[in-house]
Amino acid sequence: MSVLAAATIATTMAACGGDDDSGGGGGGGGGTAEDNEATDPGMTEDSVLIGAHYPLTGPAAPGYSEIPTGVQAYFDFVNANGGVYDRQIEWEYLDDGYNPTNTGQVVNQLVLEDEIFAMMGGLGTPTHNAALDLLNSEGVPDLFVASGSSLWDNPEENPYTFGWQTDYESEGKIIGQYIAENLPDAKVGLFLQDDDFGEDGERGVRQYLDDEQIVEVQTYTSGNTDLGAQITALQQSGADFVIGFNTPIYTALSQLTALRLNYTPEWFVSNVGSDPQLVGSLLERFSSGAVTGTSLLEGVYTTDYLPTVDEVDNPWVQLFQRVWDESGQEGELTNFRIYGMSQAYTMVQALQAAGRNPTRDDLVAALEEAGGDFQGPALAPFRYSSDRHAGISGMSVSRIGANGSAEELTPVLVTDVGDAEIEEYDGEETTPPESGIPDEEAIG
Amino acid sequence: MSDLQTPAGAPGAASDDAPSTATAAANASSAAAGGGGRSFLPKTTLLRHLLVLALCAVGAVLLLEGTERSTNDQISRIAFYAIAAGGLTLLTGLNGQISLGHGALMAVGAYTTALLLDVEDGEPLPLAVIFLIAVAITAVVGALVGVAAARLHGPYLAGATLALAVGVPGLTLYFSDTLGGEQGINVRAPRAPDWFVDAIEAISGERGQGTKWLAYIAVVSLLITYFLLANLMRSRIGRTWRAVRDQEVAAELAGISLGSWRVLAFVVSAAAAGLAGAVLAIVVRLTAPGSFLPVLSLSLLTAIVIGGLGSLFGALLGSILLVFLPEWARDFGLEVLDMESAQASQAAFVIYGLLLVATMLFAPAGLVGTVRLALLRRRAARAAARADGG
């Protein structure tokens, strides 16, 4: 890795956060390891500490607990190639069990005790919501929240928080439009997680489907595994097409409950809950082998904003496969690990753009200034700017085929929250750099 | 006729003269308070408590300024546990009524605070006013619970209040439009006033915002609560509660209305729980049902039983345990036994449970009560020896 930007060495970084100079305009770009300085907590001469919270146990753990191992693999890969500005990226993640109360405590520990430089990829809408105030009042960059809630795109109130994945409202709009155009006769039932995740999705869907077409709305709370009442209600309403904004475990549970009720609607499961490998293995486990593999999922509609593990010819997937194999961790490459590596890739881009000796505020400034142009594995560009902190702007609709492979039904569609139009994305497909490591120029 | 707190010597008591009831600490403390005998302390209870309050306040400032911010945060957590445990120890220790529903009462205080702080436009009410409203509303809820509870005892009361602890979190899901459902309500505590920031700057040169400011709010709330509770427990009212607990029939014959005194105890105890909830809301910066599971109520009970029923100091010790034990247990499990962190954090509950059982079997007076009893006994023995000698 080579950084060839002109050398202006930053020397004016304040040690305590919050009040760095505006004139310096961020860290210097070039220089050597000798020029490295400790800036804010977590950023030392030779390391930078990044933290996050994930559900490693509990009902949301299956699948999601693989994400940080993907992040680890990619950071290891970067570290083995010299790190970022000769700093090793240290990665510390803690378990919150998908319980917002735990998240508050865990993030407290990361920020106050372990002193992370930035948070990256904190997972979950209700959970991360509990950490928002602490991170923003302490001035800790809160990058790439692993959730598509619109909460993360509010730079005025939460200047340190950035979204990453396509937001649920945009996803709902794309799903709604697809059904309105291609399945106008479907009687639609909604199956929603009882929080912003479900609400944002519903808001998007309702922009394209009217109240007559949506015949029933049912919600569940995470942790309650008895879906008998909800699925019965969907069945009784006559819904023959169910859209689910739910986590993977609830895809499996709703499928199994429907099976017990002899209820066979078509399903559209939003990106979050649709991973075929994971849901397939959950189904197999929950039914003790009575349901095998992805058979129940064949024909289920879903959406994508990242390449998936079954696309073996995709250069990004090939890169991630190589990174995963080199990391020597247990298990196979999965879509969740691809997700983690993709986030880690964006993180490395952000650290590069922030310059050699960035403060926390410099990192945020770099992302606002350069983040909108980052090229990575995502199918559509980020929406980062000084007044937007929203992530990937679009996705494509696909349908799960035999063996969990996906069949693309639409090109990549880009849109935004509110009444923004849905348009076909006209950009080119990106390919990873030769080295597998991004090479962003430092801003300023 | 209730067999509440029959003072008969149960098997397992240390010796004949040691009370075997769980509320022995309360008896012991009242005995100690009545005993006087230390001349350097002011004579009246109020003055003595004021002196202790002042000393504690100075100690608290030294402690908060002498420690890291992460420790400040732990102190805030100890404070809200201790406030609730103080109220509970008054109810259970002094008045003999068990409650497994104090976690639910804390939820009332916490949600009130969160809702009052969460205003769309303009400034929310001053924090002190919000806290008082939270206390008042929780006290009203406590009165309702207390009216029902006054007619129940022992296992019936335990079961009913446990049902309260299990039922209340569900309400936050049912009224999710107002109460935020599973993800709860984010709490943004008001920023520290300038005089506070300047004062902290002058004392230790640190930043008086965020965690530090919240820690001061928590500690001040704790000191005020304990000052008020201590005076109440030493007053006529406290003595009446003890009479209601120990001598039901005698108290009733003396014209004391058992029911209304029990309700009063519940109201005072609920008020403390409400304040504890309010402090929890701003310290945790979130009120969500996950914070108010039945296990919170059981933890509070653990704190007061281990510390010694009826003793405020015991409640404080127990609360310190509630904050530090899980961390020690988790570290032990992680590092020594090589467990997953979520699994290791369960070790604390095993220890809580075993401590509860062991306390009841071997030292029903708890930490403070057992030490006090030992001191009293030694003093009595010395006095007896002196009498013999003279």
Next chain:
Amino acid sequence: MEEFLSLTLGGVVSGSVYAAFALALVLIWRSTRIVNFAQGSMAAATTFIAVAVIDSGQSYWVGLVVALLAGLVLGAVIERVVIRPVEGGPELNAVIVTLGLFIAIQGAVALIFGVDQRAFVPPFSNIGYEVREGFTLLSLSPNTIWTVGAVLVTMVLLIALFRFTRLGLAMRASAFGQEVARLLGVRVGRMLTLGWALAALVGALAGMLIAGDVSFISPNFMDQLIVFGFVAAVLGGLDSPIGAVVGGLLLGLALSYVRGYLDDSLLGMAALVILVVVLLVRPGGLFSTTPARRA
């Protein structure tokens, strides 16, 4: 009408599990005047043991037998070791001891088996019977029939034990009057231990049945059930096995209607309201003949 039918059947199924749980509480209350708040944790522990047995390749039925035996042993050991010292003492002490056990056992289960939810596959299919085209009753499946049947058989066996055997008679005598029973040569201590062991066995059965009904178990999956079982037992008067069963069924129906017509999240609150109303209006239970017991 269809919904009402479905909710009623669902209420009977869950009610029979509450009944089994209430029965366990009543057995202990009768013999030692203690409400065993640890019952839920104990049942969770035995269910997890059964799951470990089933995971090791044994059949459900081996798992069930192991769970029941584990319950029997656990109940006896707990009575002997930690309950005996507080029996007959201040009731607050006994309550706190059972609460301590509640916390400790639940923690131990999580420590040993992990905190993750585990799938629990019932012995019979839980695919509902199709009553008519397009209408399937989830609460009428081979597994729900097994659940209700198992509770009924247990109840009959218990009645037979107490009515028709010398052992049952001795247990009733010990519960009724310890001094008198002792004078009559009944080994009261042993009977109390047996009472706890039997109760824990019934609790273990309830744990297995509810696990099959909800399909998922975690160390705290019985938390709500301890409250529901307690409410059911109080409905029936806390003293009467028959009362416990009727109380369980009534509570099951009531909660099923709450779940169907109001919301899931109100179950706990509904149980609380029912409990408080019963305690204040008929403290002796729905079937008590005396107007009120001084509470």
